[in-house]
Amino acid sequence: MLDLISIRRHLHQIPEIGLQEFETQKYLLEIIKELSQNKSFFHVKTWQTGILVFLKGSAPTKTVGWRTDIDGLPIEEHTGLSFASKNGCMHACGHDIHMTVALGLLEQLSSKQPKENLLFLFQPAEENEAGGKLMYDAQAFGEWTPDEFYGLHVRPDLNVGDIATNAQTLFAGTCEVELTFWGTGGHAAFPHEANDALVAASYFITQVQTIVSRNIDPLASAVVTFGKLEAGTTNNVIAESAFLHGTIRSLTQEVNQITQRRLRELAEGIAKSFNLKLDLHLKQGGYLPVQNNPKLAQQAMRFFEEQSEVKLIDIAPAMTGEDFGYLLNKIPGVMFWLGIDSPAALHSQKMMPNEAAIPFAVKEIGKFLEQKVGNIKK
Numbered sequence: 563m564l565d566l567i568s569i570r571r572h573l574h575q576i577p578e579i580g581l582q583e584f585e586t587q588k589y590l591l592e593i594i595k596e597l598s599q600n601k602s603f604f605h606v607k608t609w610q611t612g613i614l615v616f617l618k619g620s621a622p623t624k625t626v627g628w629r630t631d632i633d634g635l636p637i638e639e640h641t642g643l644s645f646a647s648k649n650g651c652m653h654a655c656g657h658d659i660h661m662t663v664a665l666g667l668l669e670q671l672s673s674k675q676p677k678e679n680l681l682f683l684f685q686p687a688e689e690n691e692a693g694g695k696l697m698y699d700a701q702a703f704g705e706w707t708p709d710e711f712y713g714l715h716v717r718p719d720l721n722v723g724d725i726a727t728n729a730q731t732l733f734a735g736t737c738e739v740e741l742t743f744w745g746t747g748g749h750a751a752f753p754h755e756a757n758d759a760l761v762a763a764s765y766f767i768t769q770v771q772t773i774v775s776r777n778i779d780p781l782a783s784a785v786v787t788f789g790k791l792e793a794g795t796t797n798n799v800i801a802e803s804a805f806l807h808g809t810i811r812s813l814t815q816e817v818n819q820i821t822q823r824r825l826r827e828l829a830e831g832i833a834k835s836f837n838l839k840l841d842l843h844l845k846q847g848g849y850l851p852v853q854n855n856p857k858l859a860q861q862a863m864r865f866f867e868e869q870s871e872v873k874l875i876d877i878a879p880a881m882t883g884e885d886f887g888y889l890l891n892k893i894p895g896v897m898f899w900l901g902i903d904s905p906a907a908l909h910s911q912k913m914m915p916n917e918a919a920i921p922f923a924v925k926e927i928g929k930f931l932e933q934k935v936g937n938i939k940k
């Protein structure tokens with residue numbers, strides 16, 4: 563049997579940025595190879611740093627998919643754990659837990675040939691390049707394309723034993739914003755001879771706050787957050803340029819597009835009024851809202867409600883983003899939150915999941931997938 567805790571701790575020490583998950587892929591492939599021994603129904607292929615494992619069913623009428631993401635974040639870890647990452651990146655979004663659960667599920671579900679086909683997707687670049695979209699658009703699934711797709715995401719403020727989802731929208735659609743105002747730098751003492759990009763950026767930051775308060779229906783939801791502003795060099799030099807990096811989030815595509823349009827109008831207006839050049843990139847890529855299929859979600863929720871060790875929570879949507887939204891836009895399916903009881907939030911340098919969530923998830927989600935693909939007797 564796989565030692566899942568050791569596997570998770572090893573994966574935790576080697577986080578890699580999206581589409582550069584080379585060591586992660588190599589390690590996963592070693593374990594997958596071990597699991598595939600003497601199983602003629604077990605097939606593996608790779609796509610860039612992603613991995614697809616296909617278990618051919620004995621009498622298939624459909625293909626059920628389970629997806630995990632495999633990338634880490636450019637965050638320096640501050641957990642103090644003995645197995646903390648030291649390479650400057652961190653699995654601060656829990657993808658080490660996601661991968662380990664997927665391996666545990668693969669071990670369990672491949673112990674005998676399932677009746678239905680089962681695809682395990684180890685997907686790169688969830689955080690940055692929408693790897694799910696890249697793979698789908700490149701037709702990486704081919705004949706292994708699932709008819710139903712499932713996946714999970716860890717959630718720090720839920721307890722181990724909690725599985726949460728809903729029969730509608732679970733996560734927001736996001737859009738990454740990169741914006742630069744270009745002006746003319748100069749001496750602090752001669753502002754009339756320069757054109758200050760930093761002042762323009764400050765007006766812009768203040769004005770975009772009105773998108774949510776004045777352009778979005780109060781009964782809908784949107785977020786506009788700028789997490790990065792870079793301008794200037796020192797106190798007595800007027801900044802030539804100002805760079806802003808942010809994100810838009812909304813529960814529907816319609817609201818996302820209104821927010822994108824309004825942000826563009828405000829940026830263009832500010833650039834015009836300050837006589838600056840504007841460089842604006844709005845990148846939504848595959849980060850569509852994560853919309854659960856109502857019928858499949860209701861079936862899944864009923865299943866988990868009947869499991870004595872699971873506390874099933876019918877949960878409100880969150881403004882987190884996920885490129886699984888793109889895959890669920892193409893293929894019906896369901897995403898779940900898995901409780902991991904971490905005092906620190908997702909993307910925090912101190913994010914520290916309770917590892918008891920791993921055996922719990924493998925056991926309970928394993929039962930869920932077993933009844934989906936049928937015929938597995940150990």
Ligand SMILES: CC(=O)N[C@@H](CCC[C@H](N)C(=O)O)C(=O)O
Binds near residue numbers: 884
């Ligand atoms: C679960 C989670 O934290 N997901 C990320 C996804 C990032 C999407 C994209 N790169 C963006 O920044 O908009 C999140 O930040 O919600």
